[in-house]
Amino acid sequence: MYPHRSTPPTAVLVHGAFADTSIWAGVGHLLHSAGVTVRTPAVPLRGLAQDAAHVRAVVRDIDGPVVLVGHDYSGAVISQASVGTDHVVALCYVAGFGLDDGECVLDVMDRFAPAPVAAAGFTAAAPAFGELRLNDEEFARLYAAGLPPEQVAALSAAQRPIARAALADRxxxxxxxxxxxxxxxxxxxxxxxxxxxxxxxxxxAATEHLVDASHAVARSHPSAVATMIQEAAGQRE
Known part of the structure; x- marks a missing residue:
């Protein structure tokens, strides 16, 4: 079905805004247990072009086929990172932004009934650089609803701030x-x-997997996310 099928794909798991690589801990463990090689690069979250170039460099360093997985903002990142590569065999979006040409994250958020994040309590992580993070209360309520308090606290503390300008990059x-x-x-x-x-x-025209979960689905429902990635990698029907 895909090129390079002589070797199993590597799953590259790309975190989005208000997260770091720890968001993929459960998914990565399940994939490893199933024999899937996993990479979880840290994303700078500075801007779409820079972040895509960073992930593209990771992909080009992998010998063999790749399934690119993007959560949140990094759905837009993987859509750009795989342009110009010849061994990305599938793209997986986990509540991610699948932007069209000329579109930005804010365009999509403004087009639909506002999500609660529109009124969320942001903290200026570094005002001089225009960086944003979610404050702890709003992180628990909006991003990680349903997770145990100790996991919410750890994820909130590990947030990587995103440059405000990245949300408007086309x-x-x-x-x-x-x-x-x-x-x-x-x-x-x-x-x-x-x-x-x-x-x-x-x-x-994506194959959809509906999960009854909050935005932190990779931590709350790792099996559902891992199953989708394995399907994309050709390991499951």
Whole structure:
């Protein structure tokens, strides 16, 4: 079905805004246990072009096929990072932004009924650099609803701030227009409206996996996310 199928794909798990690589801990463990090689690069969250270039360099350093997985803002990142590569065999979006050419994250958020994050309590992590993070209360309520308090506290403390300007960076032609795509739609999401997620999934003709989860689905439902990635990697029907 895919090129390079002589060797199993490597899953590259790319975290989004208000997170770090620890968001993938459970998913990565399940994939490793299933024999899937996993990479979880730290994303600078400075801007779409810079972040995509960073992930593209990781992909090009891998010998063999790659399944790129993007959560949240990094859905837009993987859509750009796989442009110009010849061994990304599938794209997986986990409540991610599958932007079209000329679109930005704020365009999608503004197009649909506002998600609660529109009124969230942001903290200026570094005002001089225009960086944003969610404050602890709003992180628990919006991003990680349903997780145990100790996990919420750890995830909130580990947040990587995102440059405010990154949310307005416009996408180039997206790789999803020419590559097989999967999309985990999180029906209880308070960050990216579920209607927006379904719109993006249908626009890219993605295979949809509906999960009753908050935005932190990779931590609350790692098995569902890992199953989708394995399917994209050709390990499951």
């Amino acid at each position: 996408s180039g032609p997206p790789a999803w227009a020419a590559q097989p795509c999967w999309y985990a739609v999180t029906s209880a999401d308070r960050i990216v409206h579920p209607t927006a997620q379904r719109f993006m999934a249908q626009r890219m």
